[in-house]
Amino acid sequence: MIELKNVTKEYDLPPGQPGQLVAADRLTLDIPDGEVFGLVGPNGAGKSTTLKMICGLLLPTAGHITVNGVDVETQPEAAQQHIGYLADFFSVYDELKVWEYVDYFARAYKLPPDKIPARVREVIAQMGLETKYDSNVATLSRGMKQRLGIARAIIHDPPLLVLDEPASGLDPKARLELKDLLRAMHRAGKTIFITSHVLPDLEEICTSLAILEKGKLLRHGKIADVMRSAGQTRRVRIRLASPEFALESWLSAHPGVSEVLHSAGATEFIFPGTDADLAALIREAVLAGAAIYSVEEKTDSLEELFARLSTGEVM
């Protein structure tokens, strides 16, 4: 769906600072159809710049971007019909009514005129704004305006949604609703390109991600692959039904097991082997007399992974 080839965007640093800022440094990405792709990075990493280049709002200093096979630079309008875009900070036309706002964009995206009224009602209902249908946009809350922004982005039913911090400013309930909405769109076959500072949210909904820092891609790919490639260790937690068996000492004697700890009624340890190795280990422990009733695998969260990567730990 989205293809970036050696995309570079250079800016000047503020006067007084020598050199230039590379907001995107030869980015090469290929995002297939149906992915929910998260772009993660600190402020100033180049996330919004990358999104704007994908939408054709900024031209890259070098490189090429295609959306659904259409070159964004040479055929911007053709590419933009495949894109629904939501910016991080945006306003809406306060002087319009809710339906007028959505209707305006339905016409701007050139939907068939006879289908516009029904589509406007459908999208407004999908966003839960049907009670505000005839209200002035100025009277909406921040969360409602965010939903109205999403309504605008999906009015033309684009195959690709490009969302820049869509959860910013939303209350917890609205964030849950947004996640549900994005999941529903994913199920409907949409490709979603999303940035967010709320990494647990991204972890829940994304199928792939890229970690961007200072314009450079640190990692990208399927979430599990990114985690694995980042050298993530497998931490296993075992709970026993009865404490008679000395699991800590048994595990410590086992080759390959390290950092055995006992806390809160459970034993945790690091195990570098495969899933089959772990299964064999557990079988051995049971045969040795351990009354195991629970085995959990504890993985690094995206936040932990990002913190490790962005501090240069794995670079």
Place this chain on the structure above:
Amino acid sequence: MFSNPEFSRNVRSQLRPGKMATSAAIAAALSFVVVFALNHITTPAAGPNGWGFGLLRGLFWLQALILAAGGGIACVNAIYKEKEQNTFDFQRVTRLSPLELSLGKLFGAPIFMHFLCLCSAPIVIFAAAKGGQQFTTVLAAYVVLFVASVAFHALALLLSLLTVRGSHTSAIIGVLILLWMSANASTFLSPYLHLGSLSPFYASEIAVQDHWTLASSSFDQPVRFPLVVIDSFFGHAVHHFPVVIILDVLFLAWFLLALARNIKRDPTQYELYSPLQSLGIVLFVNVAVLGFIRWDSAGLMDIQAALLTINGVVLGSLGLAQLRNRDRTRRILRTQEQAAPSWVNLTWPAPFLFVAAVGAGLLVSVAASFAHSSLMEWNPAFSVFRSLFFAAWIIRDTQFLQWMVLRRGKRALLMGVVYLSAFYACVLIALNAFGTFREVENLPFTAFFLPTPIYYLDHAAWAFRPAIWGAAFVAQWIFIALFIYAQRNTILELAHPATSEPVPVAAD
């Protein structure tokens, strides 16, 4: 137009029923008061047409003010405010074509001003009836009012597109000054041009015109109410009404072209016109000006100086439009195939300006010589020299600005313009103090700094100090070479920035 979404949005947001009703009620009340007051004017004081003509003229002047000034300000706000509110990007990513978006804003942004004019239509009709004016004349006045205003709105919208944060108030003031200048341009240019006003205020003149026949009028007569305004195009008397419509539509087309070319572009990559289109504008302005020139009204040198001044303004503006900022230059350098920047990129915009300025200079010289073939000695060498000197002056200043724009710093172009203005102010003061303008033999010295002496260069002036003229000419090219050298160094820095090696790692 009513199917244009951007136009409809403006109509919906600006023309709410309550607001429309209030505006219409206020307009009706004002109309009633004015008519009631004027009805008490005695017939001798009001003239042979009663007060109808006076009111008609005043109403059209007021409508021109509302539509041009009010609509112009609305247009200046139109794109700038969208950019400020972060709503403009959402319009840019829609499927609206650049032309549709431009037209939607052009007619939509000033829609409330159009409505106010519509509110005054009843009193206009009443005044026309009272003065016994023909319906077709009133209609013609409305056509002029509308077309000239729309052309002005297109210019204001273009300024809005180019307005950056902090310069919004200046843009509004600039639009009002431009309106004032366009309203008075015919007064400034009447010694040189057989051309009436192109501004919306001309509608107030045409509204009280009492006939349409060319025979009863002459362009040697002073243009005063209620005479018909006559232009002379290449010696043929033509009515000003079609001229103003055609010229305003052509100006509108040029402004709209720049708007549509850029409205959906990345703001760092704006390029008002392509070099070829810029040459087209130079040709258009020259043909228009030469077509209406009043050859017999002044000395040939004065006319030639006026023509070169007009070309200087046009080429200066187009030179500004051709300047490349750092972002554009970076992109050109990164996307070009060659390893090193080409000579065109290193010297831009000098090649474009050289062609345009030499062409314009030669066109003016040749036209002047043909028009005055019996009165002047046509010297091809002087004509070419004058054109090259004129080109050198334009290139020198533009190349300086190009170098400034490529340097790092806040508001680089503004600083460049300020430095250039300060340079000219100092030069004028210094040269005045030395009295170089008063003595003909000293005039060549001023040619080192100012373009005006070259406008008046003829064989007699050359004979006084040929070496100084030559030195002044060479000095211009030395300055150009210096600015190009400085520009080249900046471009080479941009071409080879110090960047670290990226190591993108794919997880899969």
